[in-house]
Amino acid sequence: MSTQREMKEKNPWHRPVTIIITVIGVIAIVALVTVAVLQNWPLSQKYKYGIVLDAGSSHTALYIYEWPAEKDNNTGRVEQTHSCTVKGPGISSYASAPQKAGESLTECMQEAVHRVPKKRHHETPLYLGATAGMRLLNVQNSSASNKVFQAVDEALREFPFAFQGARILSGQEEGAFGWVTVNYLDDRLRQGLETNGALDLGGASTQISFVSSNYDGSESPSNSVNFRLYGNDYNLYTHSFLCYGKDQALRMTLAQQTRSGPTSILDPCFHDGYSETKEYSKLYDSPCVSDRKPQEAPSTYIHTGKGNFHQCQEIVKSVFNFTHCQYSQCSFNGIFQPHLQGPFGAFSAYYFVMNFLKLTNTSIPLEQVKEKLAHYCATPWTQIQKQYPNVKHKYLAEYCFSGTYILTLLTEGYNFTSESYPNIKFIKEIKGSDAGWTLGYMLNLTNMIPAEAPDSPPLPHAGYISIVTVIAVLLFVLFILSMRPFWPQCSKEPQII
């Protein structure tokens, strides 16, 4: 017993000083690593919000975006957390009762009040951007358009958000911000990857935007938009065709068929068996067709269908003008378009229509897509109605026209071929956020995409922690080695004195 105690006392590892130093060493390492971990631990996530109202020609939609509060100027991902479709038509339809345009927004705005945390209300920017419906109303009756904006303005000021104003976006902005949205959501901008083109089809206008290596903006500068985003320069080609959204394009095909003021037309773009009486005054009540109204027309015409895709395509083609082009190459109506380049995301009505027709898969050869659509168009109206009892009547009646218009616009208008058609992807959303101009618009107005790449820490969090731990352990080993003079002498037998 006493021999054992003596052995302990003579072993230098059992000297109090060695024990104390070792304990202090271990505590120091634990403290160092703990401080490093805690210092770099992300703070409890706080979010900021932004609200954008997309006042389209056929409807208004509200989008709420959210992003981590501490990252709003660099790498923070902005995501759509909620969307609300305003009941009723687009704000341009309230020209004769502007007050109602403001009132129509109340329900979705109240939803936004509940969705955004109360303490963030006052700092949450709220924007309203109007597109082609209001562009047309502005052309037709600018005082009515001003009154609609006044009513909308007054209604939105009633809410507790930081209202930033309501305005009409130019076609160029609509195209460019749609392009920013799809490339931001795909993380192509921050990583400097090759970008995707954007194809947007609305009710009253349509946009095409893409980067082409043979376009530097010198030919047709009005189609050029320059961006510097995350340290990369982009020379974007964009064009918005007013009146070539699918509702106005339909008017143009109907105007084409009612030039002589007939009492009835047999329309190949509508199903066999479809028959509805329509008013001439309503058809021609748009700047897209108003100058073509026949002099002596009855007040109504009977719109009947005959469901023929090929004949429909001929009528659709007639609304595009391919006769003049003052540039090296054009899409249609004398508008310059560089060589199509890269993959394209096609959204809004492109998606609604192709999704309904089950034609979103672009790996199906274009010829086969046309055959499928021809078969759909040839299906009698009674059968179509039976097959889709829950689809809104107006949409259902128009899908044959809409599908034909989309294929004609893409191939005859923009020059997509059987080879380049698979480069198009029909999309509704990317990573939970809807594709459209609204996100790009908000990112731009809140300066959320920096021109230069943000400085990032040289090491990620995990790498930093690992290095601190390794250095601490090495220091400890070094310390132990430096204590060598105090080490016990190695001998097989314990030293007994």
Ligand SMILES: O=c1ccn([C@@H]2O[C@H](COP(=O)(O)OP(=O)(O)O)[C@@H](O)[C@H]2O)c(=O)[nH]1
């Ligand atoms: O389920 C749907 C929802 C919308 N649409 C159509 O999609 C277009 C969207 O138009 P929006 O009001 O957004 O147009 P813009 O302001 O760009 O003209 C309109 O033709 C709608 O009729 C559709 O075909 N199916």
